[in-house]
Amino acid sequence: SPMRARRFTMPGLPPPPSITVIGCGRFGRFLTEQLAPIVGAAVWDADPTRLGDLPAGARPVSWDEACAGEVLVLAVPIRALPALLDRLGKQVRPRSLVIDTASVKVWPMRWMRASLPGTVQILGTHPLFGPDSAPRGLDGQRLVLVPERVRYPHLVRRTLESLGLRCVETTAEGHDREIAETQALTHWIGRALERCGARPRDVDTLGYRRLLEILRYVENDSWELFEDLERWNPYARPVRQRFLEALAHLDDEIGDSDRGDSDR
Template identity: 40%
Template sequence: MLAGHYRVLGTSRRQVASLPPGVEQVPLEKALDAPVVFLTVAISAMPGVLRTIAPLLKPGTVVVDTCSVKVYPVRQMKELLPDSVDIIASHPMFGPDSAREREYPLPIILWPVRNRQGRYDELRTTFEGLGLRIVEMSPEAHDQEAAFTQGVTHLVGRVLRAMDLEPSDIGTLGYRRLLQVMDQTCNDPLELFRDLQRFNPSTREMREAFSRAFCQVENLLTPDDRAVPDQVAPDQAPPGKEDSSGGGDPPWNGRS
């Protein structure tokens, strides 16, 4: 997305075989020469990455994280990055699947953590020019809302995968959409699911609410609803199939 408008340098511990168009892989030191540095690393990897890059960053550099949780990485960046660099918290609320489906305008969360150079407004304008919908939200508000949107989606997707659900010739539209949720969430690394649950302080509340809601729905069923009868009881037999041995009218035999 940015590569069509800016020079984009990427770095990785391994050689990436297939890079997006317009992206150039370079050594870490060269990538950190850029005026704006985006961190696209796992949430759990943030402390180690920040300790590595902190002594290499030039004064005035803007560091932008893209983690799916916000309170934890913001705290780590404020603690581990030098005061001479600015910090912007971001969370693009879309991935490759959403981008391919052209679900525009795609939303992105932005929050100025440290904005001494005044680059936040410039970055915001850049994203707006790319057609993104800017949502300004504090890290605390983000994590609370994300737990009950993104967090619960990933939880449901993993639960569905654990049920070994498969496509069906008689699957309804609703069922097919459930499979889409399962496939989309489970296509992400398991590390992301674990990090979402571990590092968002509100996901425990979400999981507890999910468990309570499941129990509430389960309790809507009576003991008879939960029972699996071996056969249909006579008083529940379909019309016209009553047992004639009890003195009732015999079943119709097709003759008048």
């Protein structure tokens, strides 16, 4: 088929399996745009209207066709994963590889273990990039890997690296601890800046302009993603609490600015 003809082959690697992207929201579409020209992609979404105008090498499929895929990449909101996995677990093809792409890992890994048959391979991932941070494609972008049940982990990693990705392997807990300190905190500060009305000013500093860059990373993401990132990461709340305490201590140290400035 034309789609098969577009597939790439790498020396020492077998031909890549068929890829099915489950979910065609903002990130799912971005992923499809990146993968389809290289390996081809089947795409399913609960909302068929999202499947219009797919890139070359991608084709819409039914739910039954999606479940029959060799490699299934889940690109749905975190909150949608439990119901999706419950449904998928009843139909998924034995020995297939299911890959999630959630920004948190502890809960999705638990859900996949609980819902998917033991014959199904499970790989947790978190792409540390998206449509805004990787407008030129996958080359050089970082991908976190949490291998749970993968028959040939080195082969999977080599295949991903052949796409130009830089893979970082960790545990679900290790991932969520670090993401709570980085992505979750950044999104939280960004949302707070947004609510404060932070914007470019005529009189500002380089430091302030760099602070405003945070807004670029959060303004295009949905509130749903922000909420899920904070709620489903077990380590996010303690990090937010520590940050709030640090702000309160700083405020106390500065003291009352109204104590008098007659000597200025």
